[in-house]
Amino acid sequence: MKTRNRIVKEYKRLADAYDRKWAFYIEATTRETIARLPLRAEDRLLDIGCGTGALLHRLAAAHPACHLAGMDPVAKMLEAARHKLSPAVELRQGWAEQLPFADSRFDIVVSCNMFHFIDRPVDALGEIRRVLQPGGRLVITDWCGDYWACRLFEQYQRLLGRAHARIYRARECRRLLEQAGFSVEAIDTYKINWRWGLMTIRCIHAPAWAQQQACSLGYRTMTISTLTRYAVLAAAGGVNRGGDSTS
Numbered sequence: 227m228k229t230r231n232r233i234v235k236e237y238k239r240l241a242d243a244y245d246r247k248w249a250f251y252i253e254a255t256t257r258e259t260i261a262r263l264p265l266r267a268e269d270r271l272l273d274i275g276c277g278t279g280a281l282l283h284r285l286a287a288a289h290p291a292c293h294l295a296g297m298d299p300v301a302k303m304l305e306a307a308r309h310k311l312s313p314a315v316e317l318r319q320g321w322a323e324q325l326p327f328a329d330s331r332f333d334i335v336v337s338c339n340m341f342h343f344i345d346r347p348v349d350a351l352g353e354i355r356r357v358l359q360p361g362g363r364l365v366i367t368d369w370c371g372d373y374w375a376c377r378l379f380e381q382y383q384r385l386l387g388r389a390h391a392r393i394y395r396a397r398e399c400r401r402l403l404e405q406a407g408f409s410v411e412a413i414d415t416y417k418i419n420w421r422w423g424l425m426t427i428r429c430i431h432a433p434a435w436a437q438q439q440a441c442s443l444g445y446r447t448m449t450i451s452t453l454t455r456y457a458v459l460a461a462a463g464g465v466n467r468g469g470d471s472t473s
């Protein structure tokens with residue numbers, strides 16, 4: 227609860243100046259995220275921790291037929307988002323650990339610069355899995371603990387008592403996602419300047435049957451990945467579940 231209070235207090239104070247103060251960072255991270263977002267023409271997309279709506283704003287312009295939704299716990303950040311987005315973009319207040327959306331509502335969930343605030347990542351990933359269609363995609367961009375400058379900056383944030391849970395190394399994030407039932411397709415690590423080392427992770431919601439088979443075979447990372455790719459192909463009509471190619 228302490229972390230949540232701090233987040234709300236910090237972002238309430240920051241909301242009006244956020245776009246100006248973080249202009250370079252927002253531009254670079256939304257650009258890098260969109261470059262890795264496998265969005266199709268009429269997809270239903272949810273941006274978790276959407277803040278002032280920068281990512282949704284760019285997506286609305288580039289993909290007018292997509293159904294876009296954003297969610298953030300801080301009313302003032304959502305107010306700023308509302309100013310730049312059309313009423314067609316649904317905005318809701320809430321936390322990643324308890325998403326205010328129905329099961330299987332989305333084809334894609336994205337989160338940009340938010341994951342290091344989550345203090346209960348297992349709950350949040352479970353919720354993301356619930357609101358995603360089986361076979362749907364999750365794309366996360368966040369600070370990457372593989373870069374020393376980011377680790378140092380994290381310590382600095384802690385010293386200042388800033389709202390913050392923790393940053394992850396790429397392999398820690400992979401493990402967390404796979405344990406939550408996602409199959410990791412790619413983790414790109416990159417720098418946007420000397421200070422910020424980021425990662426963008428793209429993964430697929432592994433269907434329940436693929437997870438069950440992986441468990442019965444004695445849970446192995448590769449098994450989940452292989453079965454998920456297979457499931458996605460099956461959903462697209464490329465193979466059947468008996469394993470015979472139908473093409």
Ligand SMILES: C[S@@+](CC[C@H](N)C(=O)[O-])C[C@H]1O[C@@H](n2cnc3c(N)ncnc32)[C@H](O)[C@@H]1O
Pocket residue numbers: 233237252255274275276277278279280297298299300303320321322323337338339340343344345
């Ligand atoms: C650094 S800002 C990023 C905003 C936006 N995604 C961007 O890239 O400009 C982090 C946002 O995450 C939100 N946030 C923090 N903890 C959250 C949580 N547990 N669930 C959902 N959103 C959260 C904050 O309110 C804030 O708006």
